Amino acid sequence: MNVSTLPATDAAFAALADPTRRAILARLADGELGVMDIARPFRMSQPAISRHLKVLEGAGLIERRIDGTRRPCRLAPQGLASVEDWLAGLHRVMSARYDRLDRVLTEMETQTGKETE
């Protein structure tokens, strides 16, 4: 994990907490889209979508370029990495601990069985 990407992560988490913003990211996973295309499946005004895009851009999760009057969006390659890395690290350490706990619980049960014999 690259420590220099970490300060951006709080903003990234805040951005990811909203279901509409997660859905926007999912749509962008297929490639670059204009604001109109992004807004189409949502029952939401274009200014509302634009506000979500501003949050995603501020969190470093998407990038926008200027193409005449259009400002198409795409996923920022490094944007999701810090969030995913952090969650993946937590997932690994907790999975390992709880797998060990499974074995401890099995031993506890075996011992209880012996005590009541």
Added chain:
Amino acid sequence: MTKLTMRLEGDRHVIVTRRFAAPPQAVYRAHTEAALIRQWMLGFEGWSMPVCETDSRPGGAFHFEWIDGDGGGFKITGEYIEMDPGKRILHVERVFMPDPTPDNRIETIFAADGAGTLLTLRMELPDAESRAAMIETGMEEGMEESYAKLDALDELHAG
């Protein structure tokens, strides 16, 4: 049945769930008795847990320490706020690396799930500075090692 799930709640919380075959009372004991805690909450490959003290009652404190045997390590201290035996624990904790992170308030719920337990943890996300400090302790590497060791164990069991 044992798969761990993790999801974000709001902008500052992570919810973790995990199912266990054992009943809630046993899973709760494994979270509150030092002799049991140190069997599963231990460190990574080559690490040890020289300090595992817990005064498991409301208002009581706990103190866990891990060392890598090479001058590195970290500790966690905390206090129990509410305890409902076999059902729920609410506690605060902080990680020293060596400077303490801000307090993290963690709720652990032990719910009956058939003959087993559905464990749910609700914790706050550490701030960016705390995460960076955690990574500098080498925890990330240690996690990988621990995971690899576990895979090896699983292969042994499968074979």
